[in-house]
Amino acid sequence: MEYLLKSVLCLLLLLLFHRLVLQQELLYRFNRFFLLAAILGSFLIPLVTLEVEEKVSPEFMRSEIFPPEYSFSETLPSEDADFDSFNRIEASPEPARIPWQKIAWSIYLLGFVVCLIRFIRNIRLIHDQVRRNFRVMYRGETVVLLSESTAPFSFLSYIFYHKEGFEKDGIPEAIFLHEQCHVHEKHSWDILLVEVLLVVLWFHPGLYLARQAIRLNHEFIADQQVIKQFPVRDYQFLLISILSGQHGYALGSRLNFPLTKKRFSMMKKTSKPGIQVLKLASLVGFLGIVVALFAEKVAVSAPAEQSAEVQFSDESKSISIHITADGELLLNGNPINREQLVRELSNVNGEKTIVHLTADPKLKMGELADIQELLRENEVRRVKYEQTEGQKETSSSESARERHFRDAIILIESVDMEYTQKRYTELSEKEKTGLLFTDKPVEKKSPDAATYEAWKNKDEFALWIDGKSVNNTVLAKYQPGDFDWYFQSGVKANARSARFPQPFQVNLYSPKHYEESFGPNSEMFRPRTNRDTITLTQRNVTWMKDISRFPDPITAFLQKNARYEKLKASPDANKPEVKEEIQRLFEELEDAYAKTPDNRKKMLKKPIAPSKGSTGKTVAALPQNKSAYWNLYSKYETRVNRNRLFEKFSQEEMSQLEKEYRLLDKTFASLSLEDKMQVKKPSFPFARLTKEGKVIYKKMEDLTEEEKKSMAC
Template sequence: MTDFLIKSAIALASFLAFYHFVLEREKMHQFNRFFLLFAIVFSLVVPFVSFEIIKEIPVNSSNLQVVNQPLIQMQTVVEKTNYKLIFLWSLYALVTLILALRFGRNIKNFKSKISSNPAVDFKNSKLILVEEKILPHTFLNYIFINADDYKTQNIEAELYMHELVHVSQKHTLDILFVEFLKTIFWFNPLFLFYKKAIQLNHEFLADQEIVKTYNDVPFYQNLLLNKASGTQTIYLASNLNYLVTKKRLIMMKKRTSKNTAFLKKIAALPVVIGLMFLLCVETIAQETKTDIKNQKAQNASSFDKYYANTAFVFKSKSSKVFVEKKYSELTEQEKKLIPPVPSLAKKSPDSKEYEGFKNSENYAVWIDGKHVSNSELNEYQASNFVSYFNSIVHKNARSKKFPQRYQVTLFTAEGYDKAYGKNQIRDAGTITIMASEDTRKSKIQKTPEKETTATINDVERQPEYPGGILEFYKFVGKNFKVPSEEAANKIQGKVIVEFMIETDGSLSEFQVVKDLGFGIGDEAIRVLKLSPKWNPGIQKGQPVRVLYTLPITIQNKDTAK
């Protein structure tokens, strides 16, 4: 919503400035009318339009970062009511309702006058004879005039012609359109200026027809000045006396050459193109294909090194072991089920950020994976740390021991090499993965012949959640619900879910590879089924089905404390 308001305001202000400085002083009123209406419509539509420009960039593999797995805190989530937001929306609704009632009441008043007063057919309009002492004014195809003035023929032909121009060119529709937008966007003063500009342009159009028809500018100018003095403008109507100012009087004698008019009309085009480029075009950086291939090779190499000493046990849901192998013995299909190798980009905190980490009220601090007091940072400098990551701790995940809103983990060169270094090797041990042998073997067989199934490391462009993987992890964390209080107190570890990202971006073929019991796996699948469509993987310019593995770390209440 904020993005829409900002973009539309920029467009509205730009068009209005261009109109006042370039177009308003020239005698090309029909074009100006179209320009003002187009400017409003364009400004309301342009925030919803976007164009992507793909820019290929080389990638330095040393800076590649694998985002940490989502951490689900096993605690009951209490959603806070945002009273400030409720108040603002209530205020907006109240003001909008009042203005809408005012808008409706004025239209009703016109209808009441039309039905309760005599009407006379007059060319392509109807004259409504009212008792009030008023100047002629127009609403739709109705011209309201004083009954006595009509009967005594005290209304000049120029005034009738003036109102007929408003009727024939349907100026009331312009006013109703902008007045409706003023009611919805009452907080934006730009619509008030647009209404004034549109109404003044209507008078330019009507004046132009009178001068062209009667060719007596001094008489018409004096007539307007005499009739308009001290008379009030009618809301929602096209008024004879609207802003009888120096602008209108000068415009009657204004001459604009065809060349000048053409050049100024053409000048509007760069404004439109410039706004579209500013507000609609988004440049997306994309790794070159060469870099992608290098990245694939490096990823495969990092897996080989990291899991070199690890054995893998594949169990069915009934805990029956059907595969037990070392990493080097695994098939490519079995390797797809293995969790990714942890990685983190190298980047030292800046001095200002580092000083903020020393504040014990805001930050809980870890150095090389070990919790330390904030004061211990005084023994280091920001440059002593080669990498770090920090995160927000939501209120429901804080504890007495760690009540801080933020937490930060800093790595020295030695700690980084141990945790994320190129020669990083996982300690010898065994990883147990829950999987269905039949399902795993039939993955490819179930794929339609005309579709291609790929893995994350095989595609040219990987599938991506709208907004990026961080947004996906936020989505999982927000929607994940604790199945039971017992699970919240006892369960911790990692649940791994495998699913297919289809060519249209939808998710299917959910399979819990590693479960923790208590319905945790089923809950993870339920959350994934709520996911909006992803941007599918691309191979050789075509979308392909991609097998994706998601590890989710579960932490219980006791551990969080």
């Protein structure tokens, strides 16, 4: 449904540009192909994917760091994290529902059948006229002589004209040239394309407008051919005399009154080349805007959303933190304020510290979130949420939890990066702890005046409002009470970037965005369906998607590394084809690991090179200078583009070409920054796929949508 809506709006925008900008110029043949391209483009543009930076989500940030039993998640805190008792949910009979989907499909099928019958009827009417009436060859064209009085029209290679008028005076020269132009330019095929689309998409308003615009443009083209040989005024009088009291056929290119006024005005139109160039240039920018508006946006995982695989030692320190109903803190049973807690946490190793966190049932959700954030800032990732005696789960809360997840598909990741599908009822108690759930909304909180004023310091705080990065000066336009929720976090020195060098990040939520993110109708409270996939990983990360098929970069690396290790340990490791695959995987892993920033390498497993006996290969030294790189690059590009349009590479040639690309890519990575700016980065224009156990290569532009998804394109 979203695709169709985008397609309709896209075509309407393109037609609006044609009407306001292009139709007024003498660019008739260009306009013809623009209109046809607009129709096809409106169906293709919504399929284009654009990569955009994924919004910072506090629910992901919080649950990524603070799940129970060391698990990470993209959802907001669980029922354990809330620490409030769940209200009993009484089952109520489900009201009768109107089958809107069936009604909609019935209406669509009815419209489809009516339009199909209409289309077939129009084709048959013209076919019958050709078959039943007398045909003559007139100046190289086939003219069908009709007994009834009708306006001249053409369809495909036929010109239709009134028999009585033809026998008396023949066909006026201007009219003949007009209809001959329709035949030679094959205008009927344009109309047939739109009519076929209207049978399937009879509800599409843009197609009706496009059909009208195409027909009008056809008349402009034919008129332009005529007035090159005839005076404009004489031709106009001839048209008016022929049109009086006559009718035509739906699919034919014909003369008719509704288009006459526009045609007469365009016959006298003149156009300046400079204006035409400007309008064509504006078309390029407009197409870019249309693509940006209607293309599919694909979120690119930000570094903060990539989870780390943390190795814990057996020597762990355990501390206990309890939060009272008034927000007071007890550290190992002793009262402590937040400043003291920060100092205590800064003195411990976050990766080797286990925090047992408990809270009073009456504690506000925002207070708990603040303590969780303190733990996250100090990299304390091992947090166990424990209950007091008054917080034991009731049967009603477990029932609500089960209703929330019972229809979802849940994947369990193994240490070998293999995935097992389960339902909620099949999960173990430990696995269930990775599914964070709450039925209580996040408590609203607005910043105090002092905190709000401090955020105006652009050197200390990076600022987001409703998920969009903004300049700190924007805060002057608002008051603290204009925001229903905020989230402040610290940024470690090695995690800062040139764009956001500040030590702190602040996310502010307007009332509307708060409701969309945390309100009762928000995504976090939506019961999961069989279209939702949740992945519980062995790396203590919970993803609200199928990462076996659509992995993040870290998971993709680990999956490839698992396959690499499995092949090395397999009994077939010494077979030539397996050796080659092992070497290829190692080179890809080594290359990916080398390109990974140092602060993320701890998330990965460094690939271990295969023994020389496994592959029989040693790594050659890479050339380190620019001229040597250009030499390799030129040879590689020559091979890639060798008869690319007319000749297909063999599998052996493709394998060798891929090896050359990897060598060239490594050479590029070894160049200095100054040299990199003066050369071109290599690219491999083929995708490597495995089908039925065989490796095949395809051009990127030839990939199907399913193949693109499997490659996370």
